[in-house]
Amino acid sequence: MNRQPTHHSTQSHLTASLTAYLEDLQESGVDGMPLELLSPAETEPTPKRAAPPEQESRIEINEQLNTPEIHETLEQIRKNLGPCQRCKLGATRKNLVFGVGNPKARLVFVGEGPGADEDAQGEPFVGDAGKMLNRIIAAMELKREDVYICNVVKCRPPQNRPPESDEVSACMPFLLRQIQSVRPEAIVALGTSAAHAILQTKVPISKLRGKFHDFHGIPLMPTYHPSYLLRTGGNSDSFWSVWDDMTQVLQLLKLPVPDKSRKK
Ligand code: URA
Secondary structure (H helix, E strand, O other): OOOOOOOOOOOHHHHHHHHHHHHHHHHOOOOOOOHHHOOHHHHOOOOOOOOOHHHOOOOOOOOOOOOHHHOOOHHHHHHHHOOOOOOHHHHOOOOOOOOEEOOOOOEEEEEOOOOHHHHHHOOOOOOHHHHHHHHHHHHOOOOOOOOEEEEOOOOOOHHHOOOOHHHHHHHHHHHHHHHHHHOOOEEEEEHHHHHHHHHOOOOOHHHHOOOOEEEOOEEEEEEOOHHHHHHHOOOOHHHHHHHHHHHHHHHHOOOOOOOOOOOO
């Protein structure tokens, strides 16, 4: 999958906004903010956003995330994450599951969080849901190595419960940094938890899916989680809804849309 030329506009406004956001997180006790990567001029105390308190940690959705000034490699971000204990999931995980795939992917898939297989192997989407995701990727005539795959939270929630808001808040800066590093042209949010955490909404996935949402200037398509497809069966309506969503993603990326016809 060849990367198309992407547009990088001047980013001083974003840099100031990102600095303020990282400072807010650092002040609220979240470690690992890459403030040192901003130039000295950019790390001058930044005026705080005049947002009400409940919005302070909210990600500013309409900002362009592609910031050449603070480009980090995925390796640097992983190193900065270290043996993370920033939230309570650190105490119970076996392996931190950072992400896998092409560091320059045009397309990023974001799931909810590692399950038991992922926790054991340290790689996202390697269990049954991963096999279903592989089928989706193959149906798009892409390879797993073409895309980048990660999760909202990097450590397995006990009993595979959805990640809690403090866990999402602790991990979100790292997801943002991964996306900023890869600079994809499109993102797919897999399932309710991922879509809700990323888009900061509680709108049901059935209403969110099927159209692109803006995530820091990057088109984001929410779709059903592969585990949901496993539960609803191979030729179900939900499967075809996901295929409709992936068709839109392929069209956005100007990639061929394979002809798949629904079995009667
Ligand atoms: N489900 C997810 O959301 N992520 C994984 O990595 C595996 C299953």
